[in-house]
Amino acid sequence: MNAMRTRTFGRLGWHVSDIGHGLWGAGGWTGSDDDESVAAMTRAMALGCTFFDTALAYGQGKSEQLLARALAEFTSSSVQGLRGEPLRIATKIPPKNQKWPASATSTLDEVFPADHIRACTETSLRNLGLACVDLQQFHVWSDTWAGDDRWQRAADDLKREGLVRAVGISVNRWEPTNVIKALRTGVVDSVQVVYNLFDQSAADELFPICRELGVAVIVRVPFDEGSLTGTLTADMTWPEGDFRNVYFPPEKLCEACRRVDLVREDLPAGMSMPELALRFVLSNQDVTTIIPGMRRPRHVDANLAASDAGSLPPALLERLKRHRWERT
Secondary structure (H helix, E strand, O other), rough: OOOOOOEHHHOOOOEEOEEEOOOHHHHHHOOOOOOHHHHHHHHHHHOOHHHHEEOOOOOOOHHHHHHHHHHEEEEEEEEOOOOOOOOEEEEEEEEOOOOOOOOOOOOOOOOOOHHHHHHHHHHHHHHHHOOOOEEEOOOOHHHHHHHOHHHHHHHHHHHHOOOOEEEEEEEOOOOOOOOHHHOOOOOOOEEEEOOOOOOOOHHHHHHHHHHHHHOOEEEOOOOOHHHHOOOOOOOOOOOOOHHHHHHHOOHHHHHHHHHHHHHHHHOOOOOOOHHHHHHHHOOOOOEEEEEEOOOOOHHHHHHHHHHHHHOOOOOHHHHHHHHHOOOO
């Protein structure tokens, strides 16, 4: 593949690869192998991927620690990346009450008190082996807290003290507008949101506001937790405790497989389902970077190649928009 393409990270002006690396799976999904996960990260770095997204909650710090291993191995090796851009590391603060997603009935004190914000950031920095993290994100959100300046002051303190360079919010699934008040405070530099062939609603209101305010857009779940890779079957199950058992109960899994079959009818000859899914997201210029999970080097090679392929033809994009699936 050729050198990856970059996009500007909102008003911060960073240049990041348009396909980043999501590390949730490395932190504890069944079937993960730590050495292979680290190898996938270093492979991505060597190919020009410059944006890595983890979280303190992924394996209770395990994902961050694996990324620290990869950073050490990459910087100490003779392997050189394909671009001269710095690696950008993003992590997240878990809710103190451990409720996923956030509820509008929870108070800020229950979810993100100032001492919790600081303690989690310091723990993440130790896990990552860093003195400063590029992007610290609130892992859940409710805009009922937007006007409370305590979270704003806590975020500004982290920036001022040099512990973080930027602050973002990861939006609850299927609630893309439940962050707009927070964005208008001017404190938030990026928003992380679900956007894919099925879940297209973020483009309706959120993306235009991010464009207006210079807020970077990080897209997660481009493969709809695996359905849009085209590899799931209606009778598939996962080991006990795997998140996918919750996301894909039998009736939803059957419906997802049915809808994927319809997407296949629009799949151009010679193109894989994962490539189609990634390039659909990349075709929206409001998107800054995508963070697919990549636990194996071969997945890195396949997914990063979509960057070089670029946007999809307009006629195909219009057909694909018909696959929008409204879910709650």
